[in-house]
Amino acid sequence: MHRHVALYRNGGEAALMPRRRGPKVSPKQTPAAVEEAVVRLCKQLSELGFDAGARSIAFYLAERGVVVPGRATIHRILVRRCFVVAQPQKPPRSSWQRFEASLPSECWQSDNGAIYTAAYRGAETGLEISTASPGA
Numbered sequence: 001m002h003r004h005v006a007l008y009r010n011g012g013e014a015a016l017m018p019r020r021r022g023p024k025v026s027p028k029q030t031p032a033a034v035e036e037a038v039v040r041l042c043k044q045l046s047e048l049g050f051d052a053g054a055r056s057i058a059f060y061l062a063e064r065g066v067v068v069p070g071r072a073t074i075h076r077i078l079v080r081r082c083f084v085v086a087q088p089q090k091p092p093r094s095s096w097q098r099f100e101a102s103l104p105s106e107c108w109q110s111d112n113g114a115i116y117t118a119a120y121r122g123a124e125t126g127l128e129i130s131t132a133s134p135g136a
Helices: 002-016 032-048 054-064 071-080
Strands: 108-118 124-134
Touching: 032 054, 032 071, 054 071
Parallel strands: none
Antiparallel strands: 108 124
C-alpha cells in the first residue's frame, strides 16, 4: 500500500495506471533492414508477376547475398505486413454432417470405374466396372 501512495504522490493518477512490464525491444526480433528487404522483394516479385512466397523470397535474398531468415520467419513478416491473405484449407469441424442409415440395407455404396485401352489402329475400347454393396 505504501508503494501505491508514494506513486500517487509523485505522479498523480497517471502513475497508478498499469505499465508495460516487458522489454522495450524484443531481443529475438528480425532486424528492420532484413524485414524491409523481404517486403521490398515481395513487392518487386509481385509487380513482375512472379511468385512472391516465402520460398521464392528466400531464394532471391540468398542470390543477392542478404542474410536469409528462415522460411517461417519470412512468412510471418509477410502476414504481419498484410501481404498474405488467410485461406482456410479445411472447413471447421462444426460443418461436418454425419450420414447414418436408420435401417439395415437402407444405404448402398456404389463404386464405379473405367479402364480404357488403345486398340488396334487407334480405336479406343473401354471396360466399365460397377459394383454395389449394402452399407455397413
